[in-house]
Amino acid sequence: AQSVAxxxxxxxxxxxxxxxxxxxxxxxxxxxxxxxxxxxxxGLQFLLKYITGDNLVKGSYGFEAEFNxxxxxxxxxxxxxxxxxxxxxxxxxxxxxxxNKLIFGTGxxxxxxx
Amino acid sequence: DTEVxxxxxxxxxxxxxxKSLKCEQHMGHRAMYWYKQKAKKPPELMFVYSYEKLSIxxxxxxxxxxxxxNSSLLNLHLHALQPEDSALYLCASSQDGTGTxxxxxxxxxxxxxxxx
Numbered sequence: 001a002q003s004v005a006x007x008x009x010x011x012x013x014x015x016x017x018x019x020x021x022x023x024x025x026x027x028x029x030x031x032x033x034x035x036x037x038x039x040x041x042x043g044l045q046f047l048l049k050y051i052t053g054d055n056l057v058k059g060s061y062g063f064e065a066e067f068n069x070x071x072x073x074x075x076x077x078x079x080x081x082x083x084x085x086x087x088x089x090x091x092x093x094x095x096x097x098x099x100n101k102l103i104f105g106t107g108x109x110x111x112x113x114x
Numbered sequence: 115d116t117e118v119x120x121x122x123x124x125x126x127x128x129x130x131x132x133k134s135l136k137c138e139q140h141m142g143h144r145a146m147y148w149y150k151q152k153a154k155k156p157p158e159l160m161f162v163y164s165y166e167k168l169s170i171x172x173x174x175x176x177x178x179x180x181x182x183x184n185s186s187l188l189n190l191h192l193h194a195l196q197p198e199d200s201a202l203y204l205c206a207s208s209q210d211g212t213g214t215x216x217x218x219x220x221x222x223x224x225x226x227x228x229x230x
Contacts, residue, residue, distance in 0.1 A: 034218055043118075043204050043221035044157065051216045090156055100145050100208060101170060102219065104156035 002027040004093050006105035013081045014113050021076040021108045023091030032094040033074040034102065035065055039087045047089075050074060061085070081112045117141075118222035120205050126228045129195060135225045137188040137205030144211030145169075146188040147219065148180060149204040157204055163188060164211040195229045202226055 003026045013019045025031055032051055036044040048059025055067045065076045074091060091105040118139045127133050137146065145164050149157035162170035163182040177199075179191040188205055202224040209217040 032216060036221075041224075041226070043120075043223045044206075046218045046220060049216075049218050088154065100147070100162055100164065100210075100219075101159060107154065107156055109154070 002093055002095055002103045004091050004103050004105035006089075006091055006108045008108050009106075010109045010111060012111045012113065015083050016080050019078050019081045019085070019110065019112070021089050021091075021110060023074045023076065023105055025072050025074060025091070025093045027093050027095050027103075029095050033065075033067065034092040034094070035059065035063070035074075035076050036090045036092065037087050038090065038107075044090065047076070081110075083112050083114050086110055086112045118205055118207055118220050120203075120222035120225050122225060123223070124226045124228075126230060127192065127195065128230055129197075131195075132191070132193045134192065135190040135203055135205075135227075137190075137222055138186055139207040139220070140186055141207065141209070141220070142185075143207035143209050143220070144185065145208045146182065147206040147208075148178075148188070148190050149206065149221075150199075151202045151204055151224070153202075161190075192227075195227075197229050200227055200229045 005024045034049045035047040038044045047063050048057050050057045050067045058064045063078050089108050092102040121136045147162050148160040151157045159172050160174045161180045166182045177194050181189040204224045205222040206219040208219045
């Protein structure tokens with residue numbers, strides 16, 4: 001069965017510091033991995049995805065994520081956090097070659113303090 | 115243009131009412147989705163339409179009835195809902211309708227539904 005784990009309900013970071021939001025996955029076959037962000041009372045916005053190739057993926061708003069096959073992880077990172085990055089972040093996985101169905105993690109609330 | 119639009123933004127309905135949610139995309143995407151999301155929880159998939167045909171129904175109660183009139187439109191008809199159905203209903207679309215593509219899903223802003 002496919003699953004995604006986001007072990008931290010909340011991550012607190014000071015503005016200007018680097019941030020990491022963790023995600024691990026379990027899927028048979030090659031995974032397609034995604035990060036989405038949700039601001040209050042809004043839909044989900046796509047940030048970045050890993051399909052194949054370079055393990056470091058760059059996305060929107062200065063975010064990047066590193067795919068680590070041996071650790072089955074896909075952590076989201078940003079070198080310097082902004083207060084405006086405060087939002088709910090979801091990691092999602094889809095098994096390559098399968099249905100359109102995404103499996104979402106439980107979400108991590110990122111709070112960036114000024 | 116990567117926009118998915120949803121109407122209405124907010125909806126309050128009684129348990130005996132019939133209402134509909136509407137979703138529209140003009141990106142030429144061939145897969146469209148309905149999700150239900152409770153506060154601070156991940157979206158839960160309800161339905162998937164691929165090439166205007168229902169391909170996934172996640173055992174959703176029959177008081178929710180989806181419809182895909184054409185490749186750009188997706189409706190969700192609501193009837194005899196329960197208070198626990200109150201949630202944010204999100205529509206999404208993705209380019210590939212076969213399920214084998216690598217495209218991401220694009221989400222609309224959602225409809226905030228309150229059932230009284």
